[in-house]
Amino acid sequence: MLGAPTRRFRWTPLTVISMALVALWLIIAAFPFLWTLWGSFKVQGDFFSKADWMNALHGVHTIRETGGAFTLDGYHGAWIQEEFWKNVVNTTIVVFFTVVISLTIGTLGGYALARSVHRYAFWILMAALVFRAMPHITLVSGYLLPFFEWNIWGILPTTIIVLVAINQPFTLWMLHSFFLNIPKDMDESAMVDGCTRFQAFRHVIIPVMWPGVITTGLFSFLLAYNDFAVTSMLLSAENETMVPAISSFLGTTQVEGNVMFAVAAVVSATAPLFMLVLFFQRHLVSGLTAGAVKG
Template identity: 70%
Template sequence: MSEKIGYSRPVAIGSMLILGIWLVLAAFPFIWTVWGSFKVEADFFSRESFWNAITGPATQRQTGGSFTLDGYRGAWVEREFYLAAWNTVIVTVCVTTISLFFGTLGGYALSRSTRNYTFWILIAALVFRAMPHITLVSGYLLPFFEMNIWGHLPTAIIVLVAINQPFTLWMLHSFFKSIPKDLDESAMVDGCTRFQAFRLAIMPVMWPGVITTGLFSFLLAYNDFSVTALLLNQTNQTMVPKINSFLGTIQTEGSIMFAVAATVSATVPLFILVMFFQRQIVSGLTAGAVKG
């Protein structure tokens, strides 16, 4: 196919060259940082030559081996990064579950109703989706302080669920649209109520769409900085604001390596996620586009 529509040698070589450069640009920073996180600061940020980050002479001198776990030990044990990791687990699991629960119900309703207000709800969701999160956060802070609910995990969770809803609704709406209406209508003719039709006839065939949407809800909660950094107190911090606070504190020798190690620890789960769910992520990114 592709040979027929535009094959020519210069174009082919050119696009392979671009692709090759891109792959290096995409992969190199991560490989470099993962490798460097097992070195000491004098090697990863070497004044003499960046080869030191690869071979690690200072790591040899200081620790006796060419790899060291000092950065990880410092971050996870000394600075209690495990607390932040546990908070992240709580936040992401709750946000994903609640978002999907609200989103499947709402998305189903929007896909099956043919009335005008569905259009307006979807447009409002689009506008809400475009709002920078930090503008909403500036609306939460004062009321949350007044109501004394600032700083707790449930507050951040419900806020993230709400911020997630516009996107979740759009995505699930387009997945539900792809399931023929006959399916639930025939179930209702057979005597199901609307909810039974939804639960017994539609949900069993919706799992791929739900899993895909769940991945993106998870990513939004996991990657968030503006909400978690401003709405959570010190003890309830999740990983991303915690890493940012590593950088703000007084720089002692090696503490920057805590941040490097913590960054690697927070990034690796994402890589594993992509490895297992690559197909769903690709289909999710295109779901909105196909619907047009």
């Protein structure tokens, strides 16, 4: 029985198959992360061991080369030698401002779209849906030439504004559906009491909108943090964020035989995402389903 609150568990062939499927999926989903996390503390000879994959578990070469079964060489190389910390700082700046600005202007717009009954509100939502579908790289090819001309290419503020704009269609849709769930009577009765539209928004809506805003913020965070197309094309080498930095690591480190730097950088970039799921699992799930359940 699906969805029933009280239910006795029975072993039938069907449950065995579906449990096996879930178990298989969990292994496929988790193993790559565990393997890479473990391997990032080994030397290249162990993580990429042609002779025997068990080397990665025991760390045969790691013990021979460094004396211990675990080594921080990869992290040292990435963070200090290749100055990955600079990219981390850049990512922090870009992501922080993108999320804050996206939510500020997205909340205003989403609220207006949820409360307007006019036809143009529908058209704006439709345009946003089309914009949401556009591959980001197609937009990037439109930015480059003007940005070079105006001399604003390569700096962080440009990238932040572009990411905010690319974020807007999604943010608008999500916040719009959250605001639809807040009863109209609340702000309308405030307006009957003499508030202006903005005062009603400020004193009645803002205090109750936080669950929706936090959820939307998480997805804005993911979009800005995970972006590669925009950040790799619009940032100069010294302003690079983490993701394009990892991709340029690959070019340089493979030549020098320092793949482990890239492995360590990849694990470092995954850690914040891991924490995000750990603390905000419920919000992420509700966000994924919010748009869907609305239809």
